[in-house]
Amino acid sequence: xxxxxxxxxxxxxxxxxxxxxxxxxxxxxxxxxxxxxxxxxxxxxxxxxxxxxxxxxxxxxxxxxxxxxxxxxxxxxxxxxxxxxxxxxxxxxxxxxxxxxxxxxxxxxxxxxxxxxxxxxxxxxxxxxxxxxxxxxxxxxxxxxxxxxxxxxxxxxxxxxxxxxxxxxxxxxxxxxxxxxxxxxxxxxxxxxxxxxxxxxxxxxxxxxxxxxxxxxxxxxxxxxxxxxxxxxxxxxxxxxxxxxxxxxxxxxxxxxxxxxxxxxxxxxxxxxxxxxxxxxxxxxxxxxxxxxxxxxxxxxxxxxxxxxxxxxxxxxxxxxxxxxxxxxxxxxxxxxxxxxxxxxxxxxxxxxxxxxxxxxxxxxxxxxxxxxxxxxxxxxxxxxxxxxxxxxxxxxxxxxxxxxxxxxxxxxxxxxxxxxxxxxxxxxxxxxxxxxxxxxxx
Amino acid sequence: xxxxxxxxxxxxxxxxxxxxxxxxxxxxxxxxxxxxxxxxxxxxxxxxxxxxxxxxxxxxxxxxxxxxxxxxxxxxxxxxxxxxxxxxxxxxxxxxxxxxxxxxxxxxxxxxxxxxxxxxxxxxxxxxxxxxxxxxxxxxxxxxxxxxxxxxxxxxxxxxxxxxxxxxxxxxxxxxxxxxxxxxxxxxxxxxxxxxxxxxxxxxxxxxxxxxxxxxxxxxxxxxxxxxxxxxxxxxxxxxxxxxxxxxxxxxxxxxxxxxxxxxxxxxxxxxxxxxxxxxxxxxxxxxxxxxxxxxxxxxxxxxxxxxxxxxxxxxxxxxxxxxxxxxxxxxxxxxxxxxxxxxxxxxxxxxxxxxxxxxxxxxxxxxxxxxxxxxxxxxxxxxxxxxxxxxxxxxxxxxxxxxxxxxxxxxxxxxxxxxxxxxxxxxxxxxxxxxxxxxxxx
Numbered sequence: 001x002x003x004x005x006x007x008x009x010x011x012x013x014x015x016x017x018x019x020x021x022x023x024x025x026x027x028x029x030x031x032x033x034x035x036x037x038x039x040x041x042x043x044x045x046x047x048x049x050x051x052x053x054x055x056x057x058x059x060x061x062x063x064x065x066x067x068x069x070x071x072x073x074x075x076x077x078x079x080x081x082x083x084x085x086x087x088x089x090x091x092x093x094x095x096x097x098x099x100x101x102x103x104x105x106x107x108x109x110x111x112x113x114x115x116x117x118x119x120x121x122x123x124x125x126x127x128x129x130x131x132x133x134x135x136x137x138x139x140x141x142x143x144x145x146x147x148x149x150x151x152x153x154x155x156x157x158x159x160x161x162x163x164x165x166x167x168x169x170x171x172x173x174x175x176x177x178x179x180x181x182x183x184x185x186x187x188x189x190x191x192x193x194x195x196x197x198x199x200x201x202x203x204x205x206x207x208x209x210x211x212x213x214x215x216x217x218x219x220x221x222x223x224x225x226x227x228x229x230x231x232x233x234x235x236x237x238x239x240x241x242x243x244x245x246x247x248x249x250x251x252x253x254x255x256x257x258x259x260x261x262x263x264x265x266x267x268x269x270x271x272x273x274x275x276x277x278x279x280x281x282x283x284x285x286x287x288x289x290x291x292x293x294x295x296x297x298x299x300x301x302x303x304x305x306x307x308x309x310x311x312x313x314x315x316x317x318x319x320x321x322x323x324x325x326x327x328x329x330x331x332x333x334x335x336x337x338x339x340x341x342x343x344x345x346x347x348x349x350x351x352x353x354x355x356x357x358x359x360x361x362x363x364x365x366x367x368x369x370x371x372x373x374x375x376x377x378x379x380x381x382x383x384x385x386x387x388x389x390x391x392x393x394x395x396x397x398x399x400x401x402x403x404x405x406x407x408x409x410x411x412x413x414x415x416x417x418x419x420x421x422x423x424x425x426x427x428x429x430x431x432x433x434x435x436x437x438x439x440x441x442x443x
Numbered sequence: 444x445x446x447x448x449x450x451x452x453x454x455x456x457x458x459x460x461x462x463x464x465x466x467x468x469x470x471x472x473x474x475x476x477x478x479x480x481x482x483x484x485x486x487x488x489x490x491x492x493x494x495x496x497x498x499x500x501x502x503x504x505x506x507x508x509x510x511x512x513x514x515x516x517x518x519x520x521x522x523x524x525x526x527x528x529x530x531x532x533x534x535x536x537x538x539x540x541x542x543x544x545x546x547x548x549x550x551x552x553x554x555x556x557x558x559x560x561x562x563x564x565x566x567x568x569x570x571x572x573x574x575x576x577x578x579x580x581x582x583x584x585x586x587x588x589x590x591x592x593x594x595x596x597x598x599x600x601x602x603x604x605x606x607x608x609x610x611x612x613x614x615x616x617x618x619x620x621x622x623x624x625x626x627x628x629x630x631x632x633x634x635x636x637x638x639x640x641x642x643x644x645x646x647x648x649x650x651x652x653x654x655x656x657x658x659x660x661x662x663x664x665x666x667x668x669x670x671x672x673x674x675x676x677x678x679x680x681x682x683x684x685x686x687x688x689x690x691x692x693x694x695x696x697x698x699x700x701x702x703x704x705x706x707x708x709x710x711x712x713x714x715x716x717x718x719x720x721x722x723x724x725x726x727x728x729x730x731x732x733x734x735x736x737x738x739x740x741x742x743x744x745x746x747x748x749x750x751x752x753x754x755x756x757x758x759x760x761x762x763x764x765x766x767x768x769x770x771x772x773x774x775x776x777x778x779x780x781x782x783x784x785x786x787x788x789x790x791x792x793x794x795x796x797x798x799x800x801x802x803x804x805x806x807x808x809x810x811x812x813x814x815x816x817x818x819x820x821x822x823x824x825x826x827x828x829x830x831x832x833x834x835x836x837x838x839x840x841x842x843x844x845x846x847x848x849x850x851x852x853x854x855x856x857x858x859x860x861x862x863x864x865x866x867x868x869x870x871x872x873x874x875x876x877x878x879x880x881x882x883x884x885x886x
Contacts, residue, residue, distance in 0.1 A: 029495040031486030032672045032679075035478050038500065043474030052472040053507070055500040057481065064496070071514075170848050229475045236475075290768075297748030298741030301762045305740030306850070316768040318761055319744045325733075325759040325802050329772060359768050405613050407749070 014049045014190050015242050020076040021055040022068065024083040024093055025167065028057050036169055037082045044176055048185070049195030060084060065096045073100070077160055078189055083167030085150040087129040093164065094153065098137055101157055105135040111142060115149050143179045147171045154183065161189065196240035197251045199258055200267040202274060202419040206230040209237060216257050220246065232408060233415020234267060234274060264423050274418040275303035281425035282313035290361035291317035292330060292351040294342070295369040295385065296410045303414060315359040330354025343368050345397040348388035356390045364390035365417045387417045391424050457492045457633050458685050463519040464498040465511065467526040467536055468610065471500050479612055480525045487619055491628070492638030503527060508539045516543070520603055521632055526610030528593040530572040536607065537596065541580055544600055548578040554585060558592050586622045590614045597626065604632065639683035640698045643710040645717060645862040649673040652680060659700050663689065675851060676858025677710060677717060707866050717861040718746035724868035725756035733804035734760035735773060735794040737785070738812040738828065739853045746857060758802040763794070773797025786811050788840040791831035799833045807833035808860045830860045834867050
């Protein structure tokens, strides 16, 4: 297939290839479920140097699918579809696309066997309509689905590739990374490895980052492509060399230069979250962390929830909504809250100290605020938040005041707190190597 | 405009209208940010009886925008675009669409004034490129943007509507609900009020729900449209009468019948989360709730994080990752964990009891488990979770075992725990009205 494919298909550079994503389902168009397929597939392709040209979401209705697919197939080099492969009557994609491509669907005994075995393994009764999923294109291949019943389908025709993936993310995602990406790479339809180098930064805005990196990046203007992406609390910078003028090693060297220049504002190369970077530093230094929250109600603790082995460094957290709970769980003195209020630098410090002591942790982060929207008293406006960091060297507090809706304010508060911890952990690591620099701490 | 619009535009029933959403931005196609616009706009239109026919995401590249818009404009009755209205050079949507529609862009002094005032209010310096946002279509209207600099734009032409919205969600969302939806309703382009009745259920699967409701729903087969949507932990059923054969009152009466039939499995009419329903019941009964978690690491507490006034009923929570923290914060006996393990019914009960006592709450939920993926010892496989419910009448525990990835397992565990609390609160409410039914509790 490869040769025939490349034969009909004059090989363009990957960045020139026209990829389209076609997601099906009224539940997406009704906003009942977010389109996680675009987010996931777009990111995976992007990391291999492909920018999706278009992502189209349409209804399950057969005519709409046929019309859209005809139009897309005419322009695209690669089309990935998601959903519509299931057993029920509104899963029509397989049939409709086969007709547009002038292919017959053939019953595949191997698929049937896999489906029957899956139901047996799960001890479930298989209804007859499940065998609808055993049909494949007569001139096509099958992508095994270890996590579900509907296999993926792969067709190469007219010098183009059609790849049909099942809708459930836990079936689609491994199928994409383990089967589809390698197949596309084999055929030269995407880069054989990561196509860019990502620098993750924190503590500086997008435009400031651009200005600071300019002296390094402008030296390679023509060879280099630079993209910035701001998130709530961190900014990513992606370096790539679309023409291939710069080797991977040269890109990395450039990245290292940027790292040096950015100092503490540099978080990591790649995709790791600030929480993950903190977690690794804590494990390396054999230290533990505790957290205490009010307005963020568990969001700070959640940052560590997805990290494997978090038990090694994350001692736990406390969410205190009432003053009683602050006293009961973390020994915050009532008089302190009476005098300074529950949303104050003093209370934040008491929460962090209490969390560290009660949970026997070396470090602690505390966030207390009104969290916006629901608001607080006038003189302490919604959005006003106090963060405290407890460390073996002392405890500090600072106030934050972010505009915007409650959800955004909370995310930014959590990321600001985590970044503060990250910087302190970096300092601690540096001291271990050169103790005399201790004086530089927290200036 | 209305008449001219309806003149060129033979009025079809709303459900027949062709709506398209056009979202712009490489960051969406690269999966750097999820397409929250589709989720939000699709849901808002759906609630007014409109099913988006198509949602297209394309790059910021001018030719691509022009090509797509031409194609969409030819088929659609209403097109909503998001993004590309900003001040930077890659914000080209306004210019490109004006050219396709054969309209000139005119400089609007009122917009300029609003932008200048906004910068002054925020005490920021305004760069010249911001005034690019002061241009509007010569034959079009302006949608004020109280939350940002770029106003929305509204054009009625060829008997169609083009509505251009700014990209940031906190600017787009209020503009849509407060200005766009009412304008579309005025012109008869969507239903003037909620187009369907949603029943939210928990504790039964989609297919079982369909079977149980069949006797009621089949009585109105031709007049009624029924849609089911399963989420992790609850299933929604939407009743509507596209032809208008059933009045709002008749739909509601039908809904009440379903509510009766479903009993405790009925959660609420509308969109409220199970956590919100629990919160309202707690407030009504003047009771408070505390939570304790291990593997879900704050996810349970987060369920109450977005609820305004949660402080009234949510006492707080504890996240205990280590056995020490369970002992320190919640007085879980060490011997209990030694004997039964930290992931056990006994430990779950101790966690719930400890949370209720320490936080002085009437009710408490506890979740303890390995949370999947990162796994646990063989005899207690990943995904095995214990939930405990503490109430004024006693404390109970049950074990859950969900398949699937860690994130899904955690969400389902949290929703199962919340639904258990909800059922207990419903029982408590019923008893207040008829105490003799006490015997029926927790059988």
